[in-house]
């Protein structure tokens with residue numbers, strides 16, 4: 001039994017050594033390293049005890065194994081307990097160090113706004129889109145033919161005057177109206193046709209309500225049996241959605257070379273309800289767009305049988321609608337990108 005009593009003493013010494021070593025360890029990392037060194041199967045104080053098994057007489061081997069297991073369990077429990085204690089303290093310290101003051105007011109993020117013109121354009125596209133119209137994108141540079149001649153605007157018509165039109169060459173110009181797109185559509189497509197065409201147009205014109213560049217939305221429907229009634233019905237829906245359910249429309253006779261008959265469309269003043277105010281200049285009505293039944297000459301010129309088909313067309317000034325809708329009295333405000341103006345319009 002000499003070996004076992006020797007071992008017993010050795011184990012007591014190991015225990016007290018471990019106890020005193022542990023007193024100097026202050027972190028979970030320290031415990032981890034220390035545990036590794038103690039339990040190392042070659043050199044560890046406890047880990048290497050099993051190596052001795054060979055020297056132990058046979059009948060004592062079981063007792064020896066039990067004692068080694070005991071000290072191993074004792075040490076493991078100690079290490080686990082200390083490890084848990086250190087980890088808890090370390091986590092607490094980390095949370096305290098990372099603490100944030102959630103009562104601080106947050107930074108205000110400024111949100112962006114779509115330009116009023118874009119907002120109105122999108123609204124118009126949505127309204128006509130819901131009635132089955134598709135969008136056609138025309139060209140900003142056009143020929144004299146598409147912008148004028150094919151729309152029954154003869155050579156000597158005043159709107160061809162150099163004062164109004166930006167000519168790039170005798171043949172090419174910056175389109176003065178999105179109506180030019182009508183001709184491209186009718187040339188390339190047979191009825192039924194139902195398109196809207198938004199885009200920039202250009203005219204040599206400049207005052208509080210006119211700008212050399214502005215935006216229009218063209219509308220064109222060509223099919224069998226299309227009449228002015230279809231136009232009025234469609235525009236009624238449109239103005240109610242844009243200006244409010246109370247809004248009524250009125251058609252006044254007018255003249256455009258490419259429509260016959262032609263009308264000017266007024267809406268009841270959405271500010272005073274029709275009683276008369278500054279916005280409607282006391283008349284109770286506001287002019288919003290030009291329209292009409294497509295002139296047979298235009299249909300024929302595009303290769304469409306005018307005995308079989310008829311069409312309606314309209315041209316809406318997008319800037320004008322935006323100005324009316326949002327109470328903007330100078331068109332220049334739409335081009336200055338002044339955030340004080342833009343931030344007010346989020347429709």
Ligand code: DAH
Nearest residue numbers: 177179290291292313314315
């Ligand atoms: N193009 C015209 C303009 O710029 C607006 C217009 C009027 C378009 C009547 C049309 C229409 O399609 O039928 O003043």
